[in-house]
Amino acid sequence: MKNALLLTILMLTTSIGWTQSKIIYEEFESVKLDQTRKLKIQLPRDYEENTEKNYPIVLVLDANYLFExxxxxxxxxSYWEDMPESIVIGIMQGDDRYDDCGYDDITFFPEDRSADFFEFIGLELMPYVDQNFRTAQFVIAVGHDFSANYLNYFLFKDPPLFNGYICLSPDLAPLMDERLPERIPEINSKIYYYLGTGTDDIQDLMQISEELNEILSPLSSDNFEYYYDNFDGATHYSLVGRGIPSALEKIFQVYRPISKREFDEVLLKLDTPVHQYLVDKYSTIKELFGIDNDVRINDFIATGTAAEKLKQWESLKAIADMARKQYPDTVLGDYFLARYYEEMGQPKRAMRTYQGAYNKEEVDFITVDLMLDKAEKIKEDFGY
Known part of the structure; x- marks a missing residue:
């Protein structure tokens, strides 16, 4: 009995492990730093199964406490598809953070050890990650106070090393507030920049963030996506727990499935073809994040329903054709195609399309019974 219980626990633990992200600990021999650096790496849940899939990178400084x-x-x-599955790379710094993220007393740019750390990240670590893992060409970096300020130096690299910057309560170097508004408009690539503080943050740092926000806000443009939060009651450390999810939600908002709000406030107000909105959404995801995703069933349903409400019948047919191609074993595309035939005055084709889906997989509200009921109603109405 005891052995059977242990076996059950082992099997349960193993099965749970199959669905969890994988954590790897590595020691990286850095030539630039002339020392070994400890890395903590989280791989996505499906990394080992989906061998053709590439993943964005989230680089975490101060990983001793920021990684988790x-x-x-x-x-x-990523589990709920609000952002792409991503590889998280954490650099363990500990007390080295002050040397790693320091700057020259005259130029206020990295010097000596901090310049070496800059080259370690750009010339050693990131190439190593790209060579040893399946990476998409989209990288977000995360830092807090000293390391948050340090992230800004990568904006002065041409092109910038990172696509996204999550700066939590940055302890800015002198002149950084003057240099950023000069540099940012010169950057030609798309940059996402998140700045976070809290009302109970260290007073000087909260003031720095508030003043920096006033400087960066006017710079927001198609190339510079800027976001800011000042969390009520958040301290220097508790703001981290609120800033990280807020930053990820904002940066990846275009990636998220179409929400009810997007449906009501965007889709239903379109004066352009709804199917083009769907095509553009996934083209943007591919362009920005380097990910060639299939269209989600949720997004097919949202755009198909919007096309019906707006009476965009040709757009509905385009959505149906895409859905039938991508999900041929489901009722999804057949339903919208049949609705198109109904509105185009082709009831017999609509009836047959509804009937043809009797042995396919149901999707959301589109059940086999619904399809057959619609076919039967057409049959009764037209005497087929």
Missing amino acids: PVAGNVDYF
Whole structure:
């Protein structure tokens, strides 16, 4: 009995492990730093199964305490498809953070050890990650106070090393507030920049963030997506727990499934073809994040329903054709195609399309019974 119980526990533990993200600990021999650096790496849940899939990178400085909140949120958001599954790379710094993220007293740019750390990230670590893991060409970096300021230096690299910057309560170097508004308009690539503080943050740092927000807000443009939060009651450390999910939600908003709000406030107000909105959404995802995703069933249903409400029948047919191609074993595309035939005055074709889906997989509200009921109603109405 005891052995049977142990076996059951082992099997349960193993099965749970299959569905969890994988954590890897590595020691990286850095030539630039002339020392070994410890890395903590979280791989996505399906990394070993989906061998053709590439993943964005989330690089975490101060990983001694930032890795877990970042990795946990990345895993949670990606599980619900609010962001792409991503590889999280954490650099363990500890007390080295002050040397790693320091700057020259005259130029206020990295010097000596901090310049070496800059090259370690750009010339050693990131190439190593790209060579040893399946990466998409989209990288977000996360930092807090000293390391948040340090992230800004990568904006002065041409092109910038990172696509996204999550700066939590940055302890800015002198002149950084003057240099950023000069540099940012010169950057030609798409940049996502998140700045977070709290009302109970260290007073000087909260003031720095508030003043920086006033400087960066006017710079928001098609190339510079800027976001800011000042969390009520958040301290210097508790703001991390609120800033990370807020930043990920904002940066990846275009990636998320179409929400009810997007349906009501965007789709139903379109004066352009609804199917083009769907095509553009996934083209943008591919362009920004380097990910060639299939269209979600949720997004087919949302755009198909919107096309019906707006009476965009040709757009509905285009959505039906895409859905039939992508999900041929489901009723999804057949339903919208049949609705198109109904509105085009082709009841017999609509009836046959509804009937043809009797042995296919149901999707959301589109059940086999619904399809057959619609076919039967057409049959009764037209005497077929």
